[in-house]
Amino acid sequence: MDGTALGRAPKQHWALAPGIARDTQGFVVSAFAHLPVAVALFLDASGSERGWLRALRQVAPVTTAADKEANRTRSAAIAFTATGLERLGLDRRTVQASFERPFWEGMHHPDRRRRLGDLSDHGLLHGEAPRWSCNPPGADATTLTVHALLVLYARDDQDAQDWARQVTEALQDVGVQVACRLPLSLRFDPDHVAREHFGFADGISQPIPYGPGVAGHHAGQARDPWHGVPLGEFLFGHSNAHDEPAPGPLIPVGERENSDLFDLGRNGSYLVVRELHQYVEAFWDSMRAAAAELRKDAVWLAERVVGRERDGDLLLPGNRQMARTAQGPDNAFGFFGTDRHGLGCPIGSHVRRANPRDGLAPDAAACADALESANNHRLLRRGRKFGPDFEEGERDGERERGLLFMALNTDITRQFEFIQQTWVLNKAFATLQGETDPLCGPAGPFTVPDRPLRWKVDVKTFVRFAGGEYFFLPGIGALDWLQERG
Amino acid sequence: MSSQSAELTPSLARGAEAAPGSIAAFRPGTAPARAAPTAARARDEAARHATRQTILSVVLEVEPKRAEILRRKLDALREEESGTHPPFNELCREVPVLHFLSVTIFPDDHHDPVLVIEANFDGPPAPFWEMLETHIGPHLRDMLRCCKPPRDADAALFQAITRDGATAPLAPYLAKRATLPAISHQGNRGLSRARIEQETVLFDAVQERLRREPRATFAGMTAQQIHAWLRAEMRREFPWLDSAGPPRIADAEHYGDWARLLGFAGLVLLGLGLPAILAWALLPWWSVPVLSLLACLPSLVLLRRELREAGPTVQVPRSPAILGAAAVLLVLGILPVLLALLARIRRLERCDPPQDAPPVDEAEVARMSAREDRLTQNHMGSVVLVKPGVLRAIVIRAGLRGLGLLLRVRPRARAGYLASMRTIHFAHWALISNGGRLMFFSNFDGTWESYLDDFIEKAHNGLTLAWSSGVGFPPTRFLWFEGATHGRRFKAWARSSMAASNLWFSAYPTLTVEQIERQHAIAEGLRKAGMEAEEAEAWTARL
Known part of the structure; x- marks a missing residue:
């Protein structure tokens, strides 16, 4: 943040x-x-x-x-x-x-x-x-x-x-x-x-x-x-x-x-x-349950839900991740070129919904337009987390924790509200149907593209709005x- | 808010229901209540499967004193139609050719209000009007009674259908008053509603079948094997997978589109070449190119500032092909006419007053805000005044027509794309009031803001050409540049020109253009007995 x-x-x-x-x-x-x-x-x-x-x-x-x-x-x-x-x-x-x-x-x-x-x-x-x-x-x-x-x-x-x-x-x-x-x-x-x-x-x-x-x-x-x-x-x-x-x-x-x-x-x-509360126990419970169906572990699925691995490196096709730069995770990439079909970083993952970059281009010729268009909807994020770290064995509700989302923009409708409505919570984002952001949307299905066939799992709600x-x-x-x- | 949003909220419920519910809503009634003659039924059946869609609107002047009564009648009709479970169930069943329908009263400071019925349906108009009349005839008649009688040849017909106790059919009158669009666009061209519904049912069945299958089944399978397995599974339930579907654009339509475009281009050239033709006829042959060259000079002088200022927006053509074409046009005597038109247009553009702060009607904004974003799709209806002058009158007609014909033949537009956006189900522009007003309707996916942003960011040129003749439109350059790229001003202008639709119906409220295409691709794949490896991989990725 x-x-x-x-x-x-x-x-x-x-x-x-x-x-x-x-x-x-x-x-x-x-x-x-x-x-x-x-x-x-x-x-x-x-x-x-x-x-x-x-x-x-x-x-x-x-x-x-x-x-x-x-x-x-x-x-x-x-x-x-x-x-x-x-x-x-x-x-x-x-x-x-x-x-x-x-x-x-x-x-x-x-x-x-x-x-x-x-x-x-x-x-x-x-x-x-x-x-x-x-x-x-x-x-x-x-x-x-x-x-x-x-x-x-x-x-x-x-x-x-x-x-x-x-x-x-x-x-x-x-x-x-x-x-x-x-x-x-x-x-x-x-x-x-x-x-x-x-x-x-x-x-x-x-x-x-x-x-x-x-x-x-x-x-x-x-x-x-x-x-x-x-x-x-x-x-x-x-x-x-x-x-x-x-x-x-x-x-x-x-x-x-x-x-x-x-x-x-x-x-x-x-x-x-926006004061967003995070339900950490519910998150990992949901990840474990859904991952078990796929015979994967919870972290594997959680990384797909977010779209990056835990230290921030972008997921790439073939269970690889993007190489680091000297400053940290490499952030200079488009989705169309690295992972058009979302085989590494799923199309519906949080990072891809929050900023699709050039990933919504229908073909290579439209990439530059798509990137420029996506960049008309950016936020300067200044949020920080609140509440104590989650401890193993703790139950949700014992102590409150979450993110105080703070973001700057000059056109609320075209920037923040657009991102929330048209990307994050859109049930028809990209070519998906009937699913929203797996990290901060309501409970529902989440598609993880794969060859020869996509995975589809159900995820729960773990981020809730308390005021804003x-x-x-x-x-x-x-x-x-x-x-x-x- | 409750009454205004009534038709939308339950529709959402319909959309949100599990697949079986929507299948029930999708199945058109096999035994309509009315006893239709066999021939008419056969015709309706043909319309239901027609691959060609009709887009039209009927514009009726409202008797100002009755505008409020009309508004209440429309509210009542909406309540009635949306009160069913699922909402609009009957309209959906009784008019199985209908994709989108809207009825809107447009208030206007300079005119009496108009009532506009916008309809997007399969097949020719006659069966559609009859189906609609069978279902909501009495309501339509009541609406017509709130409208002014026409002052042309249709007056007698109007009299016959609106007098007390009249039972004469309405369809002929509505058909006569229909306005065809000057330009239209379709996201899923050539897919009848019947086909969309059929493919939706198939899609849901496929998803359900995949959900039930243990994941282990697919381990080690190739995309081709998955295709073969799924096809075998689905064929039992969907025997139509064994036959090929009709082509989305029939040959006759394809060649018709091209013929119209070429005919139009010929007419434009003829129009531009008229002075040259006269010159060729009256003057010695060698004088025409010379005069042509001389005639270009004043326009070039007028345009010199533009060429200097244009910067990155106008690429001064340097390619040999374009220079060659310019030379030919010069010799033929067409170039000076073109340049003169451009110079004149540019002058008009510099003097046209844009409206930076169009009036905001808080009540109307609240109505629109309460009604929008309840479904995946939204509706927009707008009416604007057209700028005066002969040149503008020609430009708007030729521009809309030319662009419209181009959209009919371009492969990308046929596939539903405007630039790189594919969110429009049905949209059209039409000139009304003898060309004094320009009307726009669109049924699109996503929010209004995102729809306009798409235009601003991706498809602003065509939009600017189509709307730049509207009074108050943001400043344009050569009808093609800027305009809609003044995003905030453009949005304010567009919003101010809108009226909240009094009634809006979508036959498939949960489906986006992309989703309809995805379902279609899956269905077409399942119809194939076999696939190449690469094709199969692309196909399974869409599951």
Whole structure:
């Protein structure tokens, strides 16, 4: 989930041009892998007093992309929901007129819940109903209301806890409550691999922005052949995949003849946040049961469900895997050329659904188009896992664990929602019929292509949704402006 | 929301049911309630297996005062049809030639509302209209009574079918008012509904048979052996596997498609060559090429900026073949006409006002949002105004016709592809209101967003040509470039032109175009007595 290859060396693939970096939150360019511990504070500002954002920034200064990482032992990022912006003095009409529809309708609008698969009849909910959202009008209500998300990154547990306590107290003084908190962690292996709870190396594949706003190698049109995506896909105001400046919120300000539009979106982005709970016992039980039918072992099947082997190397036909590069698993590949029919990495596996690369091309001539098209639907992932590691013999439900999915995009519909609907949960993805993502979709069949005949197994549900919302992650200038008003 | 989505939610249930349920829904009634004469029944049977599909729409002007009544009647009809288990069961059974049907009322700021019945079915129109009338005749008559009487020769016919107590058949009137598409596209061309259903049942049986077989059976088997084994297993249950199916595109249709395309190309050349023909007739022979060359100059001057600016979008032709063709056209005197047209079009394009922020009707958006994404497939209906001017009038007609004829003959398009996308079951454009408005319908797989993204990312050129004559369309370049690639603006424009369909029927709501082709490939494979090793491997991969 972090931006580095296996969290190995916390080295950036890209950086912003200096002028833009100063106005952008550090969260955009870095996963803060050098700060392995973090706390996510979900804030309810219902009873907030004026000046609460100023008070917050005093105890938790928001890190900019220009700050040198090596010098920092703490970093912070902040984002606001649609109703959170109302708590900062923007009226609802202005929010609806200037932000994208999914942002102000919310993730829990009944039609959107259906599209995103967040329904109890799919068995994809953790508990009876999702716990938190920003509770905008027209959406299904949740018990907790979240107006802002503050993520605090620190070097160790002690520091993270101290800081979170300090921030919580300061916020109480200005009437802001912590609705819920999630301790996040990377927890590197001794060999410096960050794994998610099922045991797989995570965060290997990330888009690499390019364009005039990017510093160094990718500044011009020199884009990475597989993962190069225009900066505007993740930052408002910069050229996006449709060759136009990614449209962010413009806010009318001033009175009558002095009125103008303030570019609130400048160097900001939308942040998609989803609290996903992982049922590790259920996962391995299901893998064992299904693998037994195939006379294979559970790990073999789990690797096919994910599409990579546990250390992150791509599965190739003939029970082989892709050779490593010096930096870690090789991620510079298309599916069409390496494994068109999914004999190694199954067509319906999680990595292939989440980013099909050129794999949806009907023939070799269409590969370049297919890759370009797939790259119009990428996310900059910033998620981290929460909860303790699973221990042998433990039962699901004893301790909660999972992934706090956080991803940046400037067009929620075309990026996050498209991926979820058209790829991950699509029952007719590629040439498959009647099956969804075997890792995070509802229980159902999963096809593993093979010669002479495919395998078909049934897998259960192991990832469940507990709450989520669309946030606005402002640039530094926008944050200052909001602070003046709220 | 419940009433609007009523026809869709249960359909989903129908789709979600186990295979046997959908088989029941698929089997057309063998003994329809009506006592059809033998000849008519034979004709219906022929239509059911026809490999050629008809796409048409009937556009009726609604009496504005009755628009609300009409809306309620449509709601009632939808409730009635979708109230069955599975939903639309009767329509499905009684009209076995029908693939997709939609009925939509399009409100319009500049016109009275229109009622559009969009139908995609097997065989010729007459049997279809009769089947539809037999099933929902009284409803159709009620709908027609909410429409304005025509002011042309059909007035008497309209009077006869809509007056109180009228029982005269509706089919002749509907057939007369039908508009044929200017351009259409089909994902599974040549597959009748009967055949799709037959192959669905076979597919389910194959999957079930494979599921029951212990995996050990296949250990060590080759693809050829699997094919032979499965064929033996299936032949008992499906005796039709022993005979070859009809070709999807009959010879007559194939040659007809080519003849129409060539005829069209001839007419276009004739039109462009008209000035040259006059010149050849009136002037000495040697003067024509000279005049032709001179006549090209003003257009080239006008277009020089374009050629400089075009950059990567327009490849200035350098291949000998293209240069040679240009030389021939120059000598013949056609090139100056072409260049003049391009220069004029480019000028129009530079001045056409695009609509960057089309109005958003919140209520309509909510209706569409509530209705969409309940099935694997979705429906889109749109009406836009056409840009004014003689040149635009010619361009839209010639463009749509030419592109449409090309799609009929290109092997990839015949196989269901537009560029590299294959998600459209049935789509068409038609000019209505004497060419004043352009109507678009599509029945497609996946979400509306993904459908439009496919167009934006993969098939934007053809789409831009077809829609660039719509008022407010994003800026284009030479009718072919840009346009739809302004993705966000294009989506906003398209969404604003849509109306939520009041009634929408799909005969096979769980099947995608890809899946229908997959089932077809499996069926065709099982019909073969034997296969080469390589072919068998490709075939077993689709199981």
